[in-house]
Amino acid sequence: MKENNRQIYDIAIITVLALLYFLASQIRFESTIKNEIISAVIFPSEGIALAFALFFGKKVWPGIFIGQFMIAYGNGIEIIPSIFVSSINSIEAIIAVTLFNKFNLNKNLEEFRDIIGLLLIIFFILQPFSAIMSNLSLYYFDVITKDDMLTSIFSWWFGNVIGQFLYTPFLLTLFNHYKNLNIKDYLFNGIIFGVYIYFLLNTFNISSPLLLLCLTLPILIYVVYKRNIAYGFFMNVIASHILSLNIGPFIYQSGSINIIDYNLYILTTIIVVFSAGMIFENQKKQEEWLQQIIKREVRKNREQQLLMLQQNRLAQMGEIISMIAHQWRQPINNLALLHQLIVSKYKKNSLDDKMIEYFKTNAKQQINMMSNTIDDFRNFFKPQENKKEYYIDEVIENILNIVRQLYSRHNIKISNIQKTKYKCFGYPNSLGHAILNIINNAKDALIEKNVTEKKITITVDEKDGDITITISDNAGGIPEDIIDKVFDPYFSTKNEKNGTGLGLYMTRMIITEHMNSKIFVHNSSEGAVFSIILKGDLCEKIK
Structure with missing residues (x-):
């Protein structure tokens, strides 16, 4: 069944081609x-x-x-030479398909090499073969004379070359892209262009092919740029038929001169459409390629940033676990002492209700302290997708509650100086992470440089309508030759201590990209000073 359908389809294609071949030639001759x-x-x-x-x-x-046989025989050529000419044209098509496949050319004509390959095959192989062999056959059967041979070969070659240059790309683009074409727009542009040329020729009586080129080429180039090369091919076909109506600049000379001028005009428009189409198509492909690269790099950058954020959070969690262990050490010791006390009382038979109540109260107090510590850390690391109102002093105080025990172990004094209370709208946890990164960086610097009186000072002030959170230390500052690099990813001066180089980079990311704010660093006489500037329109002073 499928084989029968395929044969019917092939016969239909062959029949349509034969009719188109014959009718197109007859219309052109007429x-x-x-x-x-x-x-x-x-x-x-x-x-x-x-x-x-x-x-x-x-x-x-x-x-x-x-199709070729009907044309030849119908125009007075005897049956045998008509068969020869028809056979030569059929062989020409077989040669074309063979060469196209041999050179791996694409019938979609999507690449520059496909179009150039098609034109070269037509110009140097197909039409020289067709013109020479067909005219030799006609000469052999006395259809043409020896004196007419060269003229006949040139005329055959020239007319066929322009015909293939004009119609083959037009039909191939139509066959390959008709599903993607807006047929109404496609036909509309072709018809309007034909009406425009007809109006020019009849209204202004143009006699110069050059002037006609100047009036038509810009429109062709514009349409090819705005639409695509398929529109240009179709408009060229329309123009070729309008100009063959014995109007315009191609009726003022002798017949052969008019035909050559007409062909040269069409050839010029074909070359321009090809050139413009290839240039614009290449430009579009370059733009698409660049957009793909940009999208790929943006995606890679986002993935890298997410990885960096994850690495930074893991590093923070490592320090946080250390802080939790430190904060739990005291209540665990207290619970151990209470346990020893109650066991001792039990062994001495002196365990009474008062001692049980004392144990119950104190044990519960220590357990609540440990539970509150867990809640503090859990809230700190809770992801926040939506903005909400928060108080800057509460964010800072929550951070200090987390780190105070560990910092006191290293004899680091943290001062939180706020003359005024501010309520803001944004991401409090993100701000907390940024502040934690900065004070941890300050802590490491103070410990590394073994400062005697270690200090970290946090102040909140209003400057120029914005809210500035300043975090400073007395660790001596950042060397001037690297101060501009401290926010770069993977830049660290703590390699020997397994520094990731992500803390300050992620801090800048959080402040600038996530919170749409600013962060700066400079050195004071005592040490490094980090300034986080929150937009004033997102904060208000609380009296």
Whole structure:
């Protein structure tokens, strides 16, 4: 069943091609001054045949043979030379398909090499073969004379070359892209362009091909730029038919001169459409390629930032676990002492209700302290997707509650100086992470440099309408040659202590990108000073 359907389909294609080949030639001959089969006039049938052969394959050669035979025989050529000419044109199509496949050219004509390859094959192989072999056959059967041989070969070659240059790309783009074309817009542009040319020729009586080129080429280039090259091919076909109506600049000379001028005009527009189409198509592909690269790099950058954020959070969690262990050490010791006390009382038979109540109260107090510590850390690391109102002093105090025990172990004094209370709208946990990164960085610097009186000072002030959170230390500052690099990813001066180089980078990311705020660093006489600037329109002073 499928095989039968395939055969019916192939027969239909061959029949359609034969009819198109014959009708296109007859219409073209009727529109020219001389009704001759050998003429330099554009021969659309050759372009139609080549497009069908390249798109549907070698199997369409019978359609070319039948169409060419009807043309030749119908124009007074005897049956034997008509068969020879028809066979040569059929072989030409088979050669075209073979060469296209051999050189790996794409019938979609999407690449520069496909278009150039098609034009070169037509110009240097197909039409020289067709013109020479066909005219030799006609000469052999006395259809043409020896004196007419060179003129006939040139006319045959020239008309067929322009016909294939004009119709083959037009039909191939139509066959390959008709599903993606807006047919109404496609036809509308072609018809409007035809009306425009007809109006120019009839209204202004243009006699110069150069002037006509100047008035039509900009429109062709513009449409190719705005739409695509398929529109340009179609508009060229429309123009070729309008200009063959014996109007315009191609009726003022002798017949052969008019035909050559007409062909040269069409050839010029074809070359311009090809060139503009390739340039604009290449530009579009470059833009698409750049957009893909940008999207890929943005995606990679986001993935890298997420990885950095995860690494930074893991590093923070390591320090937080250390802080939890330190804060739990005292209540665990107290619970151990209470346990020893109650066991001792039990062994001495002195365990009474008062001692049980004392144990119950104190044990519960120590357990609550440990539970509150867990809640503090859990809230601190809770992800926040939505903005909410928060108080800056509460954010800072929550951070200090987390780190105070560990910092006191290293004899680091943290001062929180706030003259005024501020309520802001944003991401409190993100701000807390940023502040924690900065004070941890200060802690490491103080410990590394073994400062005698270690200090970290946090102040909150209003400056120029914005709220500035300043975090300073007395560790001596950051060397001037690296101070501009401290916010760079993976930059660290603590490699020997397993510094990740992500803390301050993620701090800048949080402040600038997530919170849309600013962060700066400079050195004072005592040490480094970090300033986080929150936009004033997101904060208000609480009296």
